[in-house]
Amino acid sequence: MDYTISIGSNEQRRENMELARRRLTELFSGIRFSEEEETVPLFFHRPNxxxxxxxxxxxxxxxxxxxxxxKAIEREAGRKPEEKEQEIVRLDIDLLSCDGTVYKPKDLKRDYILRGLKQLL
Structure with missing residues (x-):
């Protein structure tokens, strides 16, 4: 099965993104990553x-x-449910699609995801 995921962080970004890439590479051989992109928060008031x-x-x-x-990788990065209200996202890894089934249709329309997908094609 072919999977597409998104990875994001607004807290200790460098360390958490590196952790995600390392763990994902250990779990899924042949994984390919787009370039990391810095973006402004879409919905949060917190300026990070x-x-x-x-x-x-x-x-x-x-x-x-x-x-x-x-989700286990997110927890390893220290993600806690209660931090969502504080707009802290240590690490968020979402399944976007698998074999044509879309799990996050709104996310697939975001500019940074479209750019990342284009890089991976």
């Missing part, structure tokens, strides 16, 4: 910039298992 990146990989693992791996 985001680092964002898109990645693609193939895996025989089912969607539920891949999603569980992504």
């Amino acid at each position: 910039l985001f680092s964002n990146q898109v990645a693609c990989f193939a895996s025989d693992n089912p969607v539920e298992e891949v999603t569980a791996c992504l």
Whole structure:
């Protein structure tokens, strides 16, 4: 199955993005990453910039298992549910699509994701 994910952080961005890339590379051989891009927050009032990146990989693992791996990496970076209200995103890794099934249609329309996808094609 072919997976597309997005990775983002607005807190300790460099360290958390590196952690995400390292863990994802360990889990999914052959993963490819777009260039990391700095963006302004879309919905937050907190002024911290985001680092964002898109990645693609193939895996025989089912969607539920891949999603569980992504959420485990977020927790490893220290992400806590209560921080969402404070607009702190240590690490956010979202499944955008798998084999043509789109899980985050609004995200797939964002400029930085479109640019990342173009780099990966």
